[in-house]
Amino acid sequence: MRSDAAGGSAPKSPIPTSPIIEMKGVSKGFGGGSGERVAALQDINLELTEGTFTAILGPSGCGKTTLLRLIDGLVQPDAGTVRVAGHPPRPGPEMGFVFQSFRLIPWRTVRGNVEFALVEAIADPAERRRRADRYIERVGLSRFADAYPRQLSGGMKQRAALARALACEPEILLLDEPFASLDAQTRELMQVELMRLWSERKSLAVFVTHSVDEAIFLADQIVLMGPRPGRILEVIDVNLTRPRWSYDVRAEPRFAELRQYLWERIRALVLADPQSDFYGRDEVQSVSTGS
Amino acid sequence: MKIILYRIGVLVALVLIWWFFSTIVERQLIPSPLATFHAAERLIAEGRLSTALLDTLTIYIGGYGAAILIGIPLGLLMGTARTLGKTLDIFIYALSATPRVAFIPLIIVFLGLGASAKTFIVFLGAVMPILINAYAGALNSDEDLVEMARSVGASKSRIFREIVLPGALPFAITGLRIGATIGLINTVVAELYTAVRGLGGLLAIYGNTFRMAEYFVIVFTLAFIGVLVTTALRLLEMRLERWRGNGA
Numbered sequence A: 001m002r003s004d005a006a007g008g009s010a011p012k013s014p015i016p017t018s019p020i021i022e023m024k025g026v027s028k029g030f031g032g033g034s035g036e037r038v039a040a041l042q043d044i045n046l047e048l049t050e051g052t053f054t055a056i057l058g059p060s061g062c063g064k065t066t067l068l069r070l071i072d073g074l075v076q077p078d079a080g081t082v083r084v085a086g087h088p089p090r091p092g093p094e095m096g097f098v099f100q101s102f103r104l105i106p107w108r109t110v111r112g113n114v115e116f117a118l119v120e121a122i123a124d125p126a127e128r129r130r131r132a133d134r135y136i137e138r139v140g141l142s143r144f145a146d147a148y149p150r151q152l153s154g155g156m157k158q159r160a161a162l163a164r165a166l167a168c169e170p171e172i173l174l175l176d177e178p179f180a181s182l183d184a185q186t187r188e189l190m191q192v193e194l195m196r197l198w199s200e201r202k203s204l205a206v207f208v209t210h211s212v213d214e215a216i217f218l219a220d221q222i223v224l225m226g227p228r229p230g231r232i233l234e235v236i237d238v239n240l241t242r243p244r245w246s247y248d249v250r251a252e253p254r255f256a257e258l259r260q261y262l263w264e265r266i267r268a269l270v271l272a273d274p275q276s277d278f279y280g281r282d283e284v285q286s287v288s289t290g291s
Numbered sequence B: 001m002k003i004i005l006y007r008i009g010v011l012v013a014l015v016l017i018w019w020f021f022s023t024i025v026e027r028q029l030i031p032s033p034l035a036t037f038h039a040a041e042r043l044i045a046e047g048r049l050s051t052a053l054l055d056t057l058t059i060y061i062g063g064y065g066a067a068i069l070i071g072i073p074l075g076l077l078m079g080t081a082r083t084l085g086k087t088l089d090i091f092i093y094a095l096s097a098t099p100r101v102a103f104i105p106l107i108i109v110f111l112g113l114g115a116s117a118k119t120f121i122v123f124l125g126a127v128m129p130i131l132i133n134a135y136a137g138a139l140n141s142d143e144d145l146v147e148m149a150r151s152v153g154a155s156k157s158r159i160f161r162e163i164v165l166p167g168a169l170p171f172a173i174t175g176l177r178i179g180a181t182i183g184l185i186n187t188v189v190a191e192l193y194t195a196v197r198g199l200g201g202l203l204a205i206y207g208n209t210f211r212m213a214e215y216f217v218i219v220f221t222l223a224f225i226g227v228l229v230t231t232a233l234r235l236l237e238m239r240l241e242r243w244r245g246n247g248a
């Protein structure tokens, strides 16, 4: 069935620094037919190289989820090209996707959900189970391996979804606000755990978040997006030493500087967006605290 | 557990009400519970009840079984191959809105008065709700889950088996339940309109001759079949949907 996608047989690009993910002039709209076609993304140009951790930051509705779906090959662009390792992307175990709304199968246990993603990659059921259990352990859900999704809290569901994407040990990890429904403590623990997993494997990660702090803490580069039409405004290098869990990154001057800058930009974007609920509220004083 | 006690309570109350009316209605139009019980003993001893029951069940199971074998796959196919579904569904809805009794003369012309005509009448009644519900179940499949399955590289057939099919199950079982009831009704209707046999046949005979005790025995037998089939379906549903827990 899948001829070139199974991993080993696909030729790696000859030059190591050439981008793994390459988007050129990509546009994507939704709707049409009788209604107006909404441009979700317009003229996206993006190159992501091997082993980088990229955070996508931007207000709601600016096409972040759409961008990930395009990279995974779940939807096709209206214009432009998307290339992953030189080929048009095809969904499969080489790319792991953590969806914004968990998307757990309600009639399968946590283990069953993780195993579901492994069928294509691992033929032997016993081995599949071992792999699933290992990643369930890493997200701290071992006690709930046999629980059904309806028995889990929102945060636990999110960790189950994370385990499912990680278990394939993908080359490319696409994460759509994977920590949004975690409490502050679990969130920090999971951030560090994700960092560890990523640095072990040096896979390529694209991480969508609304949290400025999270983006700075995790990423090598931050892609700032703007709405209507969804577009890339700026790509910012973070330039903070790794591993970042070994020291207090948040105390670094560079951290504060980035945070201040990104905060201002996003605030300006929201206030200038006629579709936003906060359009034109200039009297609100700039608050650079919290995230 | 409590619910069973309550049910027994209601049953006792119903029998009491029945007995009360049997004493006040004239000309023994309503037989007493005791007379009905004796009638049942007689019918069983003579073997009339079992013969009729066998006749009826053969027709019922044949027609209902065929309805399942055709309705479920066709409904799922229509829900999966959306263009096919959209093309055909209007005809299915039209057919299901037409009173099936209207087809009986036509069926008799083609299939006669025997078992095949009866089975077909049962099939025609049961297949519509089964098909329509299986169709709705497949149409209703969770798009987000399907996309998730695509993203892990699951094949079309695996997505169908492991996402669409289990998602359609509650709908399909609802269809089976409605189909079971309509199928039973149509069995009796068929036995009344074609060659008079089976439980429906006995119903006609005892009704026309005012042998109300026997008539009641037949009515209870039919009700009992209905309860049996729906209970079996509910148990099946509970087994298949254990993940929902006790809440559902």
Ligand SMILES: Nc1ncnc2c1ncn2[C@@H]1O[C@H](COP(=O)(O)OP(=O)(O)OP(=O)(O)O)[C@@H](O)[C@H]1O
Residues within 6 Å of the ligand: A030, A031, A038, A039, A040, A059, A060, A061, A062, A063, A064, A065, A066, A067, A100, A230
């Ligand atoms: N399947 C779809 N059908 C119609 N419109 C869609 C679809 N998916 C996205 N859109 C539209 O495209 C735009 C971008 O959506 P997208 O989900 O990519 O935004 P987002 O940046 O992920 O938002 P959020 O931060 O709220 O998750 C929105 O205006 C949305 O309404």
Ligand SMILES: [Mg+2]
Residues within 6 Å of the ligand: A064, A065, A066, A100, A176
């Ligand atoms: Mg989104």
